[in-house]
Amino acid sequence: MDDLTLHEDPRSGNCYKIRLTAALLGKPLACKQYDIMQGETRTPEFLRDVNANGRIPVLQIGDRFLPESNAACWYLAEGSPLIPGEAFDRADMLRWMFFEQYNHEPNIATLRFWLQFVGEANLSPFQESQIMAKRAGGEDALAVMDEHLAGRDWFVGDSVTLADIALYAYTHVCEAGGFRLQDYPAICRWLIRVSGLPGYVRMS
Template sequence: MAERYTLHEDPRSGNCFKIALTAALLGLPLERRQYDIMAGETRTEEFLARVNSNGRIPVLQIDCEDGSTRFLPESNAACWYLADGSALIPDDRFERADMLRWMFFEQYSHEPNVATLRFWLRFVGKDKLSDHQRAQLMPKHLAGEEALRVMNGHLATRDWFVGNSITLADIALYPYTSAAAEGGFDLSSCDAIRAWIERVEASKGAIAFD
């Protein structure tokens, strides 16, 4: 019996979606178990005891061939696990590290700005934000625009973030970039990003984030 994979996710989360996209591009079966994070469904006793004691998703559950079960949090680490040994991770040593460079950029400079503003504006609602959150709207908007500017500049002369084909760097950066308008970001002047989004979505096996 082969290893089996279950994604514990909220389908509104781009971090969760990355893992589903990785599995789709690899043609791997993936069971998707859905939770509503805003209703506290990842804070139940059972979830905390069994899946993730931090109450965070995504978590990739791996049911191994030997009957054991493992849980892997952190979206980009789960993508790596699924893709290890596949063409989604470059063979070349520099390209492999350069792919990780863009995945760390995503979690440090992109997600806390582009994804957080989408979450606050689309799902929480601007009138329900705390004063502390409201004070962060403009700094996060500027930092998110800077991340998008860096991406657009990089993609101006290339089809993919690293090498000549889609890798985990593209997968990590795709969901929240494609949904950036929901966080108040305007991609109309980012021609290179828009063309890249189309390339990602046209990849064999790809599923779209919405």
């Protein structure tokens, strides 16, 4: 098997998804760290050699580079129980992973980044103008998750899949973005379930 290297910023939940997937699978993963606050993923070298889109995470597999966190999780987990064996469930898992990137991450991860790392006093007027919409969008996403989890243990089927890992990453730290986990009791129970998985690792 080719060597695996994660190009990451340890503060990023998108990077953590990949580390958590590798840990649950027992796959060794080297890490190369970048500071996104210092523009280290926008250098000419990074854009040329790692990701023309200027973003981390990127999973390096031998001499090939795979951007997009959920695609990297998919690559690591193929052939494992983290991807369901039944066709509808497999597509339904991808459904929650696309939901995560469209409805969840742009609201919940962005508010966490702005409030915890940039700092409210340093936000631009344009960023400030978006806070209310991102708050509402994030609360809508958490409500959809909480309703789905009310009668079940995992997002798809009867065991943990990549859908749980993808959604766990920014949900379990959403209070840093000003969201209130106590409003979502089914999510709280599911967070405990994920953190009790054999091989679980914490976010840095």
